[in-house]
Amino acid sequence: MKSAPASSFRRAVWQALSRTWPTAARREPANAQLEQEVAEHRRTEEALARRTAELEEARSFLDSVLENLPVMLFVKDARDLKFVRWNRAEEEALGIDRSAAIGRSDYDFFPEEQASFFVAKDRAVLSGGQMVEIPEEAIQTAHRGLRYLHTIKVPVVGADGTPKYLVGISEDITERKRAQEELARAREQEVEIGFRIQQTLLLDQPPRDVPGVRVAALTIPSQRIDGDFYDFFKHRDDCLDVIVGDVMGKGIPAALLGAATKSHFLQALSRLLSLAAHGTLPEPKDIVTLAHSEVARQLIELESFVTVCYARFDLEKRTLDFVDCGHTATIHFRANTGTCAMLQGQNLPLGVSEGEIHEQIHVALNWGDVLLFYSDGLTETRNSAGELFGTERLAECVRKHGRLEPEELIDRIRQAAVAFSNSETFGDDLTCVAVRIEDRERPAFRAEIDVSSDLTELARARAFVREGCRNLPGSALDEDSISQLELAITEALSNIMTHAYRGRTDQVIQIGVDAFADRVVLRLHHLGEAFDPSGVAAPAFDGTQDGGFGVYIIEQSVDEVRYYRDERGRNCISMVKNRRRPETRSS
Amino acid sequence: MELTTEKVGDVVVVILPGEHLDASNAKEFKRDVALLLEPRGKVVFDLAGLSFVDSSGLGAFLSSLRQLNATGGDLKLCGMTKPVRALFELVRMHKIFEICGTKDDAIRSFTR
Numbered sequence: 001m002k003s004a005p006a007s008s009f010r011r012a013v014w015q016a017l018s019r020t021w022p023t024a025a026r027r028e029p030a031n032a033q034l035e036q037e038v039a040e041h042r043r044t045e046e047a048l049a050r051r052t053a054e055l056e057e058a059r060s061f062l063d064s065v066l067e068n069l070p071v072m073l074f075v076k077d078a079r080d081l082k083f084v085r086w087n088r089a090e091e092e093a094l095g096i097d098r099s100a101a102i103g104r105s106d107y108d109f110f111p112e113e114q115a116s117f118f119v120a121k122d123r124a125v126l127s128g129g130q131m132v133e134i135p136e137e138a139i140q141t142a143h144r145g146l147r148y149l150h151t152i153k154v155p156v157v158g159a160d161g162t163p164k165y166l167v168g169i170s171e172d173i174t175e176r177k178r179a180q181e182e183l184a185r186a187r188e189q190e191v192e193i194g195f196r197i198q199q200t201l202l203l204d205q206p207p208r209d210v211p212g213v214r215v216a217a218l219t220i221p222s223q224r225i226d227g228d229f230y231d232f233f234k235h236r237d238d239c240l241d242v243i244v245g246d247v248m249g250k251g252i253p254a255a256l257l258g259a260a261t262k263s264h265f266l267q268a269l270s271r272l273l274s275l276a277a278h279g280t281l282p283e284p285k286d287i288v289t290l291a292h293s294e295v296a297r298q299l300i301e302l303e304s305f306v307t308v309c310y311a312r313f314d315l316e317k318r319t320l321d322f323v324d325c326g327h328t329a330t331i332h333f334r335a336n337t338g339t340c341a342m343l344q345g346q347n348l349p350l351g352v353s354e355g356e357i358h359e360q361i362h363v364a365l366n367w368g369d370v371l372l373f374y375s376d377g378l379t380e381t382r383n384s385a386g387e388l389f390g391t392e393r394l395a396e397c398v399r400k401h402g403r404l405e406p407e408e409l410i411d412r413i414r415q416a417a418v419a420f421s422n423s424e425t426f427g428d429d430l431t432c433v434a435v436r437i438e439d440r441e442r443p444a445f446r447a448e449i450d451v452s453s454d455l456t457e458l459a460r461a462r463a464f465v466r467e468g469c470r471n472l473p474g475s476a477l478d479e480d481s482i483s484q485l486e487l488a489i490t491e492a493l494s495n496i497m498t499h500a501y502r503g504r505t506d507q508v509i510q511i512g513v514d515a516f517a518d519r520v521v522l523r524l525h526h527l528g529e530a531f532d533p534s535g536v537a538a539p540a541f542d543g544t545q546d547g548g549f550g551v552y553i554i555e556q557s558v559d560e561v562r563y564y565r566d567e568r569g570r571n572c573i574s575m576v577k578n579r580r581r582p583e584t585r586s587s
Numbered sequence: 588m589e590l591t592t593e594k595v596g597d598v599v600v601v602i603l604p605g606e607h608l609d610a611s612n613a614k615e616f617k618r619d620v621a622l623l624l625e626p627r628g629k630v631v632f633d634l635a636g637l638s639f640v641d642s643s644g645l646g647a648f649l650s651s652l653r654q655l656n657a658t659g660g661d662l663k664l665c666g667m668t669k670p671v672r673a674l675f676e677l678v679r680m681h682k683i684f685e686i687c688g689t690k691d692d693a694i695r696s697f698t699r
Binding site for chain 2: 455456458459462480483484486487490491494497498539541542543545546547549550552553556557
């Protein structure tokens with residue numbers, strides 16, 4: 001059975017043929033010629049029917065392909081941008097039935113803003129006569145919320161060269177986009193965790209109150225931390241150990257290895273200390289050897305290694321004993337000659353081979369000498385031409401600024417690295433520790449008291465400072481300076497009591513007074529919350545505010561104030577008042 | 588806090604008790620002196636007995652000054668010892684308060 005052809009053209013042909021050439025049923029007796037013509041006509045008719053069936057089949061095949069494509073496909077009429085085709089994937093993805101879509105435009109079912117976006121793209125495709133790719137477009141769906149599509153729009157041009165249709169093919173990339181966002185968030189989180197490990201486990205505050213040495217440290221974390229670490233151990237008042245290390249690799253694994261290595265050093269030190277004869281210190285090489293024996297196997301198994309420099313400063317004898325295990329060369333600025341020497345040992349990094357025997361190097365130091373420890377992140381900083389910052393440039397920087405305060409020196413180094421690389425951020429962590437050997441003088445007078453964290457103790461604290469300063473050996477501190485110290489200690493103490501201890505009155509604050517020939521130093525130690533003076537706004541001097549003067553008053557009353565955490569984990573405030581007529585300092 | 592006052596004409600003189608006004612007693616002073624400050628009051632704080640004032644004490648003075656100024660009154664300070672004067676200068680409060688030498692100077696300055 002063949003049905004009547006659908007297209008009007010074919011229908012017209014069919015009808016014309018039917019009329020002119022009667023079918024066999026109403027055939028009349030005829031001559032041979034007519035018979036022949038009829039047969040010919042029948043053949044034509046059959047051929048046409050076959051062709052029609054073929055076309056039908058091809059069309060339904062294409063329909064079926066378009067319908068079942070796993071991507072969304074629509075066709076719009078170029079004249080009015082109304083949908084003329086809408087496949088099943090469109091129906092499913094957008095929750096809009098073809099019956100609702102065909103003959104309508106975007107404005108009929110998408111929010112105004114989205115519809116305008118789609119239509120603007122359509123116009124661009126049609127006027128440009130070229131395919132346009134839209135990597136990401138937002139679309140509000142009926143049941144699945146906001147989805148993101150990757151869409152390609154193609155113009156279909158008629159025989160006359162004008163666009164007839166616009167074909168759109170879209171892929172739902174919402175899941176992919178979410179996965180990418182998830183991944184980016186996870187990466188961000190890794191950086192954040194790494195940064196926290198670094199700040200809490202890898203880097204220590206340099207000690208501030210070891211007489212005879214001044215230490216400053218700097219870290220500029222990179223996007224991915226790389227396990228640089230440093231640590232300081234103060235032995236009595238005359239010995240300071242500095243450990244700096246760098247773990248191979250990056251990210252959280254490197255940070256954790258750094259933290260583990262660091263804790264092995266602390267463990268090795270305390271074990272050897274407990275075994276050492278009273279009053280003697282274990283040698284750096286023994287500490288390194290013990291720590292190495294603990295970590296070597298693990299590092300080898302993890303196929304990682306750690307470069308370390310363990311340096312001990314004896315401030316009484318003014319010497320440095322250090323064990324260098326493959327770390328960057330330590331720069332020794334010699335104050336008396338103004339030159340730099342590179343100190344480097346022969347030991348292998350930790351984790352290269354087990355059973356390593358560590359060599360120790362001994363160096364004599366003088367006042368004003370500076371030792372600079374750093375990670376290769378600093379020397380391997382590159383400029384735009386790809387050159388390394390290098391040890392030479394670093395040593396030159398130290399030679400030039402070696403007489404500045406260590407904090408200042410380190411800042412100059414940072415500036416130099418930033419200027420060289422023309423960037424505030426670095427590919428590797430940049431760590432740097434500067435140690436300056438200073439005149440080691442003992443205070444001529446020292447006194448300490450404990451007060452409780454009760455505001456009623458303020459008067460007693462002032463009396464302690466006043467009495468101490470009036471009875472200094474040699475000459476008393478002048479009365480104006482004493483008044484200023486009384487003011488400073490009152491402000492600092494009431495800050496500690498009200499803020500650091502939050503008004504608890506049963507806590508202890510230790511007050512110390514050290515008097516030197518040229519200055520008096522007040523130190524307050526407490527276990528309350530640390531105070532960050534940089535977060536305090538400048539006071540108002542116009543009488544509109546009752547408070548907020550404390551920090552300002554302290555700064556104005558003394559010559560130097562420092563807030564830091566000491567080696568026992570106590571928060572400290574030290575305030576220095578220079579004496580008016582400095583006597584010549586004995587050396 | 589026991590506050591001694593003295594009335595000379597329409598001027599009220601408050602004599603600061605104790606030798607210090609700091610974080611341990613400034614709150615109490617601020618609270619108690621506020622009760623003595625009347626609208627449009629002419630008030631003098633006599634600081635002759637005070638050898639020490641900290642930022643909390645200063646805050647109490649500022650609070651009293653603002654309370655009086657808000658009602659058309661005024662506050663003058665007198666009898667400052669050297670360390671107290673030094674604190675006022677340190678935070679530039681000598682420009683905010685009218686500071687007189689003696690109690691009599693302060694009382695006279697109200698009748699001028």
